[in-house]
């Protein structure tokens with residue numbers, strides 16, 4: 001079974017639990033449109049290399065397609081379609097007037113120069129410009145892309161149109177139409193929903209031991225904010241290795257160290273023990289936050305996971321089999337389409353600011369993010385009680401209800 005078919009398993013479960021006609025899922029069973037493009041790029045050594053890129057618009061039932069663009073060697077059409085499907089469900093759970101989309105380019109961004117990345121990005125935008133616009137499909141950052149990537153995209157698209165089109169992408173630098181708080185938004189959202197989970201289960205931040213896999217944008221900001229709330233972050237990892245201190249790591253120090261562009265393995269000298277990424281996932285802790293890539297908790301290691309709560313900060317970190325094993329063990333899993341929706345929520349705020357040419361203060365952005373994501377959390381929590389199901393199935397119930405209603409109204 002491919003990733004996209006696997007991803008629909010909880011959706012089908014939701015249909016069963018809600019006692020909907022199984023054809024209800026047909027409206028989002030396949031993407032509305034997926035484009036594959038080839039992207040020739042002049043490399044610094046004078047040669048031309050041709051990269052493959054994709055943009056998938058999974059659904060526009062709730063509004064324009066919305067979702068990031070991933071630069072990673074593992075990108076493929078099945079993955080892009082799956083990530084676009086998750087965006088449709090994520091935007092619906094968050095209550096945003098958006099459908100879902102996703103893009104990707106098969107490349108190794110860490111091994112490319114800034115010039116090569118800029119040329120790659122500009123040509124990708126040229127190639128997909130026919131199907132994107134602020135009213136049809138709005139890209140954003142994802143794994144391997146950042147505000148700089150978005151800035152090149154807005155510039156290239158604006159050149160093509162002969163006018164400044166800030167609303168074409170979100171996650172831009174603040175100086176050229178980005179929103180205050182967008183860079184931190186996914187991590188901040190993860191922190192908000194983690195605190196809500198603690199409240200529901202009578203846990204206090206200062207009594208919680210937290211393990212975080214991945215110290216990219218999402219993982220590092222979640223770690224920083226949760227540490228500021230008093231939680232003990234006992235282990236973190238990046239692409240190079242994992243580090244552990246059962247009494248709590250110096251997160252502010254690690255954050256500063258990683259910000260200088262170095263890997264943990266390069267020479268982080270804080271008080272910690274080095275462990276493998278696999279060992280990190282299996283550490284005894286209260287909360288595990290996978291914030292890296294898909295398929296990290298699988299049938300192979302799920303049985304050894306010791307966390308009481310898993311907050312999915314990455315997209316799709318738990319395989320379908322692993323999800324079942326964790327449920328049987330009584331581990332509470334807060335699904336990706338809720339936990340990491342802070343990013344797209346503030347993307348929505350950025351887009352609204354761009355369309356109005358009126359910019360908000362960071363406090364305002366953060367307060368609105370909190371209201372939106374805590375609202376979505378409560379909707380999912382209530383659905384899980386009403387239908388006596390997992391949070392994942394509950395999240396799909398909330399999404400599906402909104403999608404089915406919108407489709408009915410549209411006719």
Ligand code: GLU
Nearest residue numbers: 067068140142343344347
């Ligand atoms: N790439 C992020 C996600 O997976 C953000 C998408 C967006 O802001 O449009 O949710």
